[in-house]
Amino acid sequence: MTWRPVDCHAHSTFSDGELAPAEVAARAQAHGVRGSVTDHVSRDVAMSITSVGHLRAYLDALEPVDVLRGGEFCWHDDLWRELPDEIVPRFTHRIGSLHAVRLSDGSLVRAFSRRLPPGLTVGAYMEAHTESFETLAREMPIDIVAHPTLVALPFRHHDPEELWTEERETRMVDALYAAGTAFEISARYPPPERLVRRAVHRGVRISLGSDGHTFDQVADVRRPLALARAAGVADEDLYDPARHGSRTGGAPAPRRP
Secondary structure, three states: OOOOOEEOOEOOOOOOOOOOHHHHHHHHHHHOOEOEEEEEEOOOOOOOEOOHHHHHHHHHHHOOOOOEEEEEEEOOOHHHHHOOOOOHHHOOOOEEEOOEEEOOOOOEEEOOOOOOOOOOOHHHHHHHHHHHHHHHHHHOOOOEEOOOOOOOHHHOOOOHHHHOOHHHHHHHHHHHHHHOOEEEEEOOOOOOHHHHHHHHHHOOOEEEEOOEOOOOOOOOOHHHHHHHHHOOOOHHHOOOHHHHOOOOOOOOOOOOO
């Protein structure tokens, strides 16, 4: 069987994507990629799936489409904790996202907010980011952490060397390894190659994600694939729910890389 890259992360009109699920499948086919629809399932994301009933309708709509059936869940929103047992195996895989970081006082700093609490330094934010990431990896029953290096808008201009110290990178990959959760190389928010190599060296599974929302973005995993290969990952070792399993039970039991 010929190997194809798997785009484990793309969006449709069920959340904030521009393409219907069938159009996502067509874009994946055009790119020579196995496609996924992994729409937002959260009460804290605009244009998202916000209830169990809506989620059932979403999964019903994906059943006849030639795509993997995923969902992107926000760690800080409790909807992922409320899924009935019978829904979970209908996913081929699930993704967790750190769309908000919890500070020491319990408040949240959202990834797409331009406002920061007064006096919040980049060091304090990154410590909270790392602690939140560790909690996400420990608590969420997911297969992949999406765009692991996504940070709040005001900090995105900072030097990656300042954001991603050796200690923070080590804590991140250790958390993923302990959880058996894959590290996504995101086309929209690419991680530093050093961090990808650290994850690979630790034995963390790597996944590819376009995080596509538009016609041009969906299923375009060329850059993530090139970065994975540069880090020494064999094509067949890149995360594929059909090959490597899923915690949803909708695929064979997961194996540690």
